[in-house]
Amino acid sequence: xxxxxxxxxxxxxxxxxxxxxxxxxxxxxxxxxxxxxxxxxxxxxxxxxxxxxxxxxxxxxxxxxxxxxxxxxxxxxxxxxxxxxxxxxxxxxxxxxxxxxxxxxxxxxxxxxxxxxxxxxxxxxxxxxxxxxxxxxxxxxxxxxxxxxxxxxxxxxxxxxxxxxxxxxxxxxxxxxxxxxxxxxxxxxxxxxxxxxxxxxxxxxxxxxxxxxxxxxxxxxxxxxxxxxxxxxx
Numbered sequence: 700x701x702x703x704x705x706x707x708x709x710x711x712x713x714x715x716x717x718x719x720x721x722x723x724x725x726x727x728x729x730x731x732x733x734x735x736x737x738x739x740x741x742x743x744x745x746x747x748x749x750x751x752x753x754x755x756x757x758x759x760x761x762x763x764x765x766x767x768x769x770x771x772x773x774x775x776x777x778x779x780x781x782x783x784x785x786x787x788x789x790x791x792x793x794x795x796x797x798x799x800x801x802x803x804x805x806x807x808x809x810x811x812x813x814x815x816x817x818x819x820x821x822x823x824x825x826x827x828x829x830x831x832x833x834x835x836x837x838x839x840x841x842x843x844x845x846x847x848x849x850x851x852x853x854x855x856x857x858x859x860x861x862x863x864x865x866x867x868x869x870x871x872x873x874x875x876x877x878x879x880x881x882x883x884x885x886x887x888x889x890x891x892x893x894x895x896x897x898x899x900x901x902x903x904x905x906x907x908x909x910x911x912x913x914x915x916x917x918x919x920x921x922x923x924x925x926x927x928x929x930x931x932x933x
Contacts (some may be wrong), residue, residue, distance in 0.1 A: 700725045700854060700885055701746070701777075701840045704754035708741055715905040723887050725852065728740040728880050730896040730917065732930055733906035739889040740782055742906075743856045746887075747779045748772045755895070759854070767774040774802045777854035782859045788832030792823050793833045795842055799849030809849070816845040819875060837868035844875070854885045861892045873899055893930035897921040901910075905930075 701723040709715040716738050725727045730741045738896060743752040748769035753915070764772055787795050794814060800809045800821045800882035817824035818843065820841045826834065831842060835881055848856060857876065861869040877899050880886050896917075897903055903920040905913035915922060920926055 700760060702756075702758045703742075703746070704756050705780065706742070706745060706752050706757070708738075708745055708750055708752050714751070715909055717747070717798045718794055719906075719909070719911055720755075721904050721911060721914065722794070725853075725885055726880075726883070727800075727901045728876070728888060728899055730890060730900040731897055731906055732890060732893040732920075732926075733901060735835055735891070736908075737906040738909040739906055740858055741909075743858050743887070743889055746772075746856060753868075768905060770802070771852050772818075773852075774917055775854065776851070776853040778847040778850045779856040780840075780843045780847045780858060780860065784839045784863065786831040786834075786839050786842050786846070790831055791827065792829050792834070792842060793827040796823065796827075796849055798847045799846035802850055812849055812851060814852065819848075819878065836863050837865070837872065840872055841875070842862065844879075845870075846885075848879070852884060852918065855877075855879065857886060857888045857890075858922050859889060859891060861890060862896060869895060877889045893926070894921075 706716050706719040719742060731742060732816045732837055733739050745752050748767055752765060756763060759777055803809050811821060822838055822927065823841055823845055824907050834842060860872050877888060888900065897920060900917035903917045904911050905926060
């Protein structure tokens with residue numbers, strides 16, 4: 700579904716990604732783990748068309764998208780939930796969610812997707828008239844996810860969904876991620892909470908200073924002594 704080959708991305712003189720290659724197959728949950736500054740979010744921004752790689756290629760469902768504009772990538776079926784949620788605080792919950800449907804035109808289909816979002820996130824239905832900025836951190840994360848799902852993505856990019864949330868809310872968010880995947884959406888998950896990420900992923904890549912240093916089955920990565928020491932605190 701997604702193939703990334705030899706990706707090089709720069710911020711000015713800083714070489715942020717150094718020849719990164721990986722793939723995501725249909726139906727998978729794939730996680731990228733690594734410390735702050737390793738390049739995880741840079742990868743997602745490159746996939747979304749927000750950053751332009753200097754070298755390398757990105758293909759999505761067999762189509763080259765390395766230089767495709769961000770809004771066209773959303774139409775093609777890839778949607779991102781950004782780090783820090785980036786919801787629209789002055790808009791209501793429903794207005795925020797509907798912003799995710801801007802690429803679509805059939806009102807009946809949009810309404811059907813909205814109802815499915817409310818089924819996945821019943822708390823948002825209860826608060827649909829509230830302003831986004833009045834929600835808790837966990838509710839804002841749910842809102843950002845629902846907004847991304849309104850474009851009906853076949854691949855969902857999640858950037859640090861557990862950031863700033865209590866352990867109970869983290870568990871709830873990860874259960875929802877698994878459920879979204881079971882409903883047919885492939886997921887690329889960037890997450891500092893390596894233990895939670897590896898517990899739900901099929902495969903994992905470990906990123907260090909802009910390079911992938913380890914790749915494989917998520918359970919094998921979780922049992923790797925170096926990963927345990929560096930990322931799992933074991």
